[in-house]
Amino acid sequence: MAEPDEVNGRQRELFIRKSTRVAASYLKRAKALSEMPDAAKPFFDVLENVYIRLTDVQKPEDMKSIGTLCVMVPAELVYAAGAMPVRLCSGSYTAYSVGDDYIPRDACPLVKAVMGFGKMKVLPAFDNCTLLVAPVTCDCKKKLAGVVDSVKNTVPLQVPPLKREDADTEVFLKELYRLIPILEKETGRQVTAKSLAEGINMVGNAQYEMSEFLKYRRHVPALMSGTQILSVMNAYSYMPVKMWAKQMHRLNEEMKLRLVQENFVSRKNQPRILVTGSPIAFPNIKIPLLIEEMGGVFAADETCMGERGLYDPVSVIDPSFDGMMRALASRYTKPCTCPVFVDNSQRIYRIKQMIRENNIQGVIYHVLRGCLVYDYEYQLMEEAMGKMDIPIIRVESDYNEEDVEQLRIRIEAFIELIKLKEYAAVHERQ
Amino acid sequence: MKGRKIGTAVVCAVCAFLIVSPFFAKDFVLYDFHMNVSDYHYAKTQEEKPLSADTAVWFSYGDGGKAVYYGVNEEIQEDRLTVYALTQTGEVSVTRGKEDPIRQDSLGHFIAALPAAELDIDGDGKAEKVYDYARADFGLNAFNPAPQRFLTEEIPFELVFAERKYIMVYYGNEILKDAEVLVTSYNGEQKRCRTDEHGWIQGLTNRDIREGFTAVYPPDGENVYRMHYALEDYPYFSVHFWKAHLPLAVIFALAVIGIMAVYLIRNRMERNNPAYAIYSRERAGVYPGTLHQKTNSKFLFVRWLCLFTGMFLWTYAGRLIHQGQTLNEISIPVFSCPFNLDQVAEVPCYYLSHLPALFGRFGADFPERNMAYAAMFIATTLLSFIFLGRILCGFLCPAGLLQDLMDKLRQALHIRPIVVTDRINRFLQPVKWVWILLFLGFAFTGGDFCDICPLKGFTTAQGGYWTNLYLGGFFAVVILVGSFFIRRFWCIICPMGYLMGLFRRFNLFRLKKDCTSCTECGACYHACPMRIKSIYTEREKENIQTVDCMMCGECIHKCPEDHALSMTFCGKTIYQSSRRTFLSKFSGKKEG
Numbered sequence A: 001m002a003e004p005d006e007v008n009g010r011q012r013e014l015f016i017r018k019s020t021r022v023a024a025s026y027l028k029r030a031k032a033l034s035e036m037p038d039a040a041k042p043f044f045d046v047l048e049n050v051y052i053r054l055t056d057v058q059k060p061e062d063m064k065s066i067g068t069l070c071v072m073v074p075a076e077l078v079y080a081a082g083a084m085p086v087r088l089c090s091g092s093y094t095a096y097s098v099g100d101d102y103i104p105r106d107a108c109p110l111v112k113a114v115m116g117f118g119k120m121k122v123l124p125a126f127d128n129c130t131l132l133v134a135p136v137t138c139d140c141k142k143k144l145a146g147v148v149d150s151v152k153n154t155v156p157l158q159v160p161p162l163k164r165e166d167a168d169t170e171v172f173l174k175e176l177y178r179l180i181p182i183l184e185k186e187t188g189r190q191v192t193a194k195s196l197a198e199g200i201n202m203v204g205n206a207q208y209e210m211s212e213f214l215k216y217r218r219h220v221p222a223l224m225s226g227t228q229i230l231s232v233m234n235a236y237s238y239m240p241v242k243m244w245a246k247q248m249h250r251l252n253e254e255m256k257l258r259l260v261q262e263n264f265v266s267r268k269n270q271p272r273i274l275v276t277g278s279p280i281a282f283p284n285i286k287i288p289l290l291i292e293e294m295g296g297v298f299a300a301d302e303t304c305m306g307e308r309g310l311y312d313p314v315s316v317i318d319p320s321f322d323g324m325m326r327a328l329a330s331r332y333t334k335p336c337t338c339p340v341f342v343d344n345s346q347r348i349y350r351i352k353q354m355i356r357e358n359n360i361q362g363v364i365y366h367v368l369r370g371c372l373v374y375d376y377e378y379q380l381m382e383e384a385m386g387k388m389d390i391p392i393i394r395v396e397s398d399y400n401e402e403d404v405e406q407l408r409i410r411i412e413a414f415i416e417l418i419k420l421k422e423y424a425a426v427h428e429r430q
Numbered sequence B: 001m002k003g004r005k006i007g008t009a010v011v012c013a014v015c016a017f018l019i020v021s022p023f024f025a026k027d028f029v030l031y032d033f034h035m036n037v038s039d040y041h042y043a044k045t046q047e048e049k050p051l052s053a054d055t056a057v058w059f060s061y062g063d064g065g066k067a068v069y070y071g072v073n074e075e076i077q078e079d080r081l082t083v084y085a086l087t088q089t090g091e092v093s094v095t096r097g098k099e100d101p102i103r104q105d106s107l108g109h110f111i112a113a114l115p116a117a118e119l120d121i122d123g124d125g126k127a128e129k130v131y132d133y134a135r136a137d138f139g140l141n142a143f144n145p146a147p148q149r150f151l152t153e154e155i156p157f158e159l160v161f162a163e164r165k166y167i168m169v170y171y172g173n174e175i176l177k178d179a180e181v182l183v184t185s186y187n188g189e190q191k192r193c194r195t196d197e198h199g200w201i202q203g204l205t206n207r208d209i210r211e212g213f214t215a216v217y218p219p220d221g222e223n224v225y226r227m228h229y230a231l232e233d234y235p236y237f238s239v240h241f242w243k244a245h246l247p248l249a250v251i252f253a254l255a256v257i258g259i260m261a262v263y264l265i266r267n268r269m270e271r272n273n274p275a276y277a278i279y280s281r282e283r284a285g286v287y288p289g290t291l292h293q294k295t296n297s298k299f300l301f302v303r304w305l306c307l308f309t310g311m312f313l314w315t316y317a318g319r320l321i322h323q324g325q326t327l328n329e330i331s332i333p334v335f336s337c338p339f340n341l342d343q344v345a346e347v348p349c350y351y352l353s354h355l356p357a358l359f360g361r362f363g364a365d366f367p368e369r370n371m372a373y374a375a376m377f378i379a380t381t382l383l384s385f386i387f388l389g390r391i392l393c394g395f396l397c398p399a400g401l402l403q404d405l406m407d408k409l410r411q412a413l414h415i416r417p418i419v420v421t422d423r424i425n426r427f428l429q430p431v432k433w434v435w436i437l438l439f440l441g442f443a444f445t446g447g448d449f450c451d452i453c454p455l456k457g458f459t460t461a462q463g464g465y466w467t468n469l470y471l472g473g474f475f476a477v478v479i480l481v482g483s484f485f486i487r488r489f490w491c492i493i494c495p496m497g498y499l500m501g502l503f504r505r506f507n508l509f510r511l512k513k514d515c516t517s518c519t520e521c522g523a524c525y526h527a528c529p530m531r532i533k534s535i536y537t538e539r540e541k542e543n544i545q546t547v548d549c550m551m552c553g554e555c556i557h558k559c560p561e562d563h564a565l566s567m568t569f570c571g572k573t574i575y576q577s578s579r580r581t582f583l584s585k586f587s588g589k590k591e592g
């Protein structure tokens, strides 16, 4: 019997074939949704490189990759140590099926996919990471941090389950301080006040570009397909932030042009839908695809692989080294709407804010199978949406294509429901 | 190991000294700033007769606060002059002519007298007997509560310094009540003034008292008494000026020692903390200077401008503008000590901390014609409290500026702050209540809040006034050290600020929150110098202005969400947070 972590040649080949096929087909479908802006192409190229051509992430030669397993790892700090953070939360169906052998059945597919990549060793973007930083958030990630350590050196990062008291955020601050020497040992470079400032500036620049972009995204009718936008956001995981910001700048310029030329990709009355819930990581973009293929507009997302990762900027109060560290600790916990926090009522407020800003007409609540923390919050969300008279459905999905048909029917019905509701509203007014 | 022990011992000793020494501050040699009168020299003046002198004899000062000069009209022979001087033993020394009246035990109160002259002053064609005197008060502590009177038979008419803004009149060894005197002002103008029931001359300006005036009293048709009064004024950069600054210098020196002590103690404590261990000395305080931080904020610029203006208005302005005449009856609540007479307007902290005096002075003591003054004083205080409130803290209070400057100094020195966590803040709240109790109640127990007031030493010294500091000197050191590490440390516990915040409901300036736009990022909370947590946790109410909020706008400045926080004036938004403005510093376009 083969050792569990030794994957033989044939299986490996099969794995590669299957996973690249899925990725390629999803990318094709995303591109085909509507006319893609030229400036979005580099982002798609990055995803192609990582998932189809199986090359390493594009980065300067001497830069090491540090894998991160959650958006709560401060990218600024990793850049300050002279490394590039690569977000390894993946949506690969094939990796998921491999990981299934190592992770209990009821655990979430995202965790399994990470473990699968760890075992298969086919994704250079993954394999070239010399270190994984795994925030201890939900139970699945907590145990993953322990298990994945067997394939890759992993540092768990303790995230406080509460955050209202300053003592709670101090816990995270201490964790970040603890992370510094570990990163420094890995990269051989020092985290200095200067490099940390540089990291904050770099990521800040990306955030500036993104917040400009979000203004275009809010436009009705839409200027760019939401699934393509999600892919652009996903590409951030595999691009050095400077490069991403530069491309984003170009994309913004193109968006401006589109706005002037009134080159829209949707009609005015297409239902605008917000997706929230468990992470939607490439290539598992079936839900956004379905929304847009069924005639909805994927207008906003409140998921950690989408907007959330880059949305909140660091607000440095005292520009000392310690002050910057505090600002990081605060930024990566306080505004974070991740349901692993005991009290997460702020997520509902955030969604209300997004509904208002993006003219949302319906909410799709995505739950990955086994993702308990998000499932917990559905009740509250449903209540809140009911009060606002915004239709909401909960869709559960797994990392395979078996549930696509069922999802298609439900999403289609949901979109029809919104249309009907709008129609009735218009009639009532008349 | 041994070195460290010695270091710790030294730090402890310094701290102990810091804590103990202010208790003896009054007798502490550095705080003894009375001028020694025997160091003055006495000579005939070389200058012209001052406009204020209506008499044939007068006194003046010079030589940077080291000389007292006498002058007599040319036609009068000097040896007819008699100079009386008070001494420490209570006896009056008498000298004649050019003879130097300054003795080892002189107190700095001289009266020069000339024999009566026959002059027709009132122009009725009949000559009256005119008695000319000149009085000098110098080298003294201007806040000496006991009036320095001669009350000798030879000088039946006498002007006595009663209170910092009042001069009282004695005639025939009795207080001259409700009488009319003719006053020649510092600029030569003449006016008719009345004395009140205390014998205090009404209608004298600060400048009259400071630069000299003459009071003329004709008790009957035959005699006229004239006295020129010259209190020693303290010009800039005179000995007095430097002496007045001495307490401040001592306070600052002690503060430096205190800051160093805190700095060292913190480093020591953190050496045992694994999280900070390697950073406590090497990196934690390092300011990179390359962080993109500046977002131009007109609002904050205006705030700094106002603060500096406030500092000017509450220190020198009275002397430099408006002819030394301050708006005595208008009171604007900031924490700046009114023992400085050069404040442009009155400050209510004295009466608020001496409520019995308030009732006493304005109620029973004050004669009716002062009710207008009292009404104006109380009305302006209340109006400021109600309509302006703590925006005065954020924009005008000199004590606030002082603390903001300490904070800037800390940044310049690359020392990181002490972060006030909610735990520390909860501990500070009772401290605030103690101060409020002391502020309002100490006077009722017979105490004097001014003796423990930490702000007595600052603006007074800057204005060039001497003060006795008592325990206040100690607290002054504490708040300097505190505000170095914690921005607006004193404001967190300031009783005056608290009172100003009570009427926030009626303030014209309001702080508002649009809860639907807030992401609970906490930036506002961390930026708030007053550590107000509710601005970040509030999710329902629009009105988030707490009693502590001083409308400084820092929270708005650091908030990254569009219109989540805003400040309004009469319901109109004047400043609000904006994501674009916040992030534009990272846009890479402009820098600087």
Ligand code: SF4
Pocket (backbone or CB within 6 Å): B335, B336, B337, B338, B339, B349, B350, B353, B449, B450, B451, B453, B454, B455, B456
């Ligand atoms: S010592 Fe303090 S309380 Fe007293 S008058 Fe001065 S500032 Fe006000």
Ligand code: SF4
Pocket (backbone or CB within 6 Å): B333, B334, B335, B392, B393, B394, B397, B398, B399, B400, B490, B491, B492, B494, B495, B496, B497, B498, B550
């Ligand atoms: S709280 Fe601060 S700014 Fe306000 S009056 Fe007190 S010392 Fe001045």
Ligand code: SF4
Pocket (backbone or CB within 6 Å): B517, B518, B519, B520, B521, B522, B523, B524, B525, B535, B536, B558, B559, B560, B561, B564, B565, B577
């Ligand atoms: S800074 Fe703005 S967004 Fe952040 S918690 Fe405060 S009000 Fe909310």
Ligand code: SF4
Pocket (backbone or CB within 6 Å): B511, B527, B528, B529, B530, B531, B532, B535, B548, B549, B550, B551, B552, B553, B554, B555, B556
């Ligand atoms: S709440 Fe805002 S305006 Fe008020 S004191 Fe705090 S930072 Fe200043």
